[in-house]
Amino acid sequence: MPQAATQEGEASGSGPTLVLRRGRSSTVSATPTTTTRSMALVRARRKPPGSQSPQEPPVRSPTSKRKRGAAANQESKERTRTRDEEEEEEEDGVSSAGSSPIRAPQIPDALYEDLDMLKAIQDIHDAYDEKLGRQMELPTLYLHTCKPPTCLSTNPKLLRVRESTTKTVLAAAPSVIGLSSSVGRHSLTRCSGFWVDWDEENKKGTVLTTAHLIRTKSPSSNDWLGKDEYAPKAKVFVHFRDATTEKATMLYYEKHYNLAMFEVRVDEPVQLLSFNDDVKSAEEVFELGRDESSFLTIGHGMVQYLNPNLLERHHYLYVHGTDEHPKYDNGGPVIDFDGKIVGMLYMYVSLLHACMSIHCGLRKRGTENKQILRMSRPHLGLKFSAIKLLDPPLIEQILVKCSIDSGLIVQEVSEGSxxxxxxxxxxxxxxxLNGKHVSTTVELENMLLSKYVEGSSGLNSEVDIEVWVFHMRRSLWRSKTLTVKVSDDAEVIVRGGMHPSPTKFLRFVVGNSHLWH
Known part of the structure; x- marks a missing residue:
């Protein structure tokens, strides 16, 4: 039978670490019973009095002490401190390994033929796998095994700015957090958010994220149908970078702009990023978020000025080159290369400013009246696209035939509006609108929101908006006063349908009978 390792060299890795040892119950020792670290610590802590004791500083005569005065005392203190540091470094050096080195089991082939040893051999391999697994959970090794590299490591276009952008992303990372939601025992979703305010007196931080966090149903991809359902009383947790969590309290959520704001207890001040209102088309940006393990996610792309399609809201921020359906960074910040926030996914920073103003109003009115203020906007009952964002040949055709090169094209009109x-x-x-030129749908939303952020008295009321409109079928400009409803709910565009009477329908069928043959 192989003998158990007894030498310190074997325990430290110079010989086989995992050996077989038969006992009364045929158990196996996967590792030496006494490691190098533990033995060294025992020797260091059980030194007999007087053995290798540090030498005392030489005793000086009173005359010598008077000559040297404070210098002697200082030298004595420095020597004492040096001895303490040496002892501490010695102990740190002994225990720095933390455990014995990992060695793969080397089992002689002959032992596999012994049926009584199979269980012991399996225990040895299990112990090795368990120790190897613990090692791979170390922060310095974990990412290399389970996390794919980000764009900063794989995108060749970022090589020239990798060092500077890495610093930018890491500087912004403390502002990015993860959030999760649930209703009862049912988990809803997980997304990202970022800090927008810090209440030093009450030790509370405010998080801005997407309302998708508390969305329970989304039966349609058409935002304008307003079919999404939400759970305002859902339980929400904030996931910090160190994997700790804290329950959050919802301040409010906004369906139309897909925003939600939460408050959470934070003992230390949070990091707040600055904003950049002047993001340009084709400007390179990063989308930041956190995954289910609170690891930072990074997407890279360029800002695109596009017209929304008929299914999308007017305020979207489009970033080319990133995942169209991100799993975790929905709600996280979009930052420029200077680390400033230019928006959230699908939302420009100008609208976020309006959200911030609402939050400031809530803070001023006090926590007991948090439901007084809302993000309200007029519901025009219209969908638009911008002329300036069309393909140049199309812009030219409109200019030649209508003498118009800017404005919003009506794409859909809500039935009965x-x-x-x-x-x-x-x-x-x-x-x-109201005498102000509007050239994009984002400008339209900024104008509506900045003018109609009101208190509860403005909700579900009506306002008049002066509209300068070109009726294409008549080729005429007209000024119209549009009286519309102001609401904090999501705007719904109802697509009309033709409902002919039975008589008219019969006439249509008879008059077009040749089409059915």
Whole structure:
């Protein structure tokens, strides 16, 4: 039978670490019973009095002490400190390994033929796998085995700025947090967010994220149908970078702009990023978020100025080159190469500023009146696209035929809306609202939101908006007063359908009978 390792050299890795040792119950020792570290610590802590004791500083005569004065005392203190440091370094050196080195089991082939040893051999391999698994959980090794590299490591276009952008991302990372939600025992989703405020007096931080965090149903991809359902009383937790969690309290959520704001207890001040309102088309940006393990996620792309399609809201921020359906960074910040926030995924920073102003209003009015203020906006009942974001040949055709090179093209009119009753039709062009020129849908949303952020008295009320519109079918400019509802709910565009009477339908069928043959 192989003999158990007894020498210190074997325990430290110079010989086989895992050996077989038969006992009364045929058990196996996977590792030596006494490691190098433990033996060294025992020797260091059980030194007999007087053995290798540090030498005392030489005793000086009173005359010598008077000559040297404070210098002697200082030298004595330095020597004492040096001895203490040496003892501490010696003990640190002994225990720095933390455990014995990992060695793969080397089992002689003959032992596998012994049926009584199979269980012991399996225990040895299990112990080795367990120790190897613990090693791979170390922060310095874990990422290399389970996390794919980010764009900063794989994108060749970022090689020239990798060092500077890495610093930028790491500087912004403390502002990015993860959030999760649940209703009862049912988990809803996990997403990202970022700090936007810090209440030093109450030790609370405010997080801005997406309302998708508390969304329970989304039956349609058409945002304008307003079919999404939410759970305002859902339980929400904030996941910090160190993997700790804290329950959050919802301040409010906004369906139309897909925003939600939460408050959470934080003992230390949080990091707040600055904002950049002047993001340019084709400007390179990073999308930041955190995954289920609170690891930082990084996406890279360029800002695109695009018209929304008929399923999307007017305020979207488009970033080319990133995942169209991100799993975790939905709600996280989009930052420029200077580390400033230019928006959230699908939302420009200008709208975030409006959200911040609402939060400031809530803070001023006191925590007992948090539901007084809302992010309200007029519901125009219209969908638009911007002329300036069309392909140049299309812009030229509109300019040649209509002498118009800027404004918003009406893409859809909600059935039964005030706009439809006033004669607004698909293809018309709106150039001004309340005397202010509007050239993109984002500008439109900024104008509406900045003017109509009101208290509860403004909710579900009506306002008049002066609209300068070009009726394409008549080739005429007209000024129309559009009276619309102001609401904090998501705007719904109802697509109209033709409902002919039975008589008209029969006439249509008879008159077009040749089509059925």
């Amino acid at each position: 005030p706009a439809e009753k006033l004669g607004f039709r698909v293809g018309d062009v709106i150039e001004c």
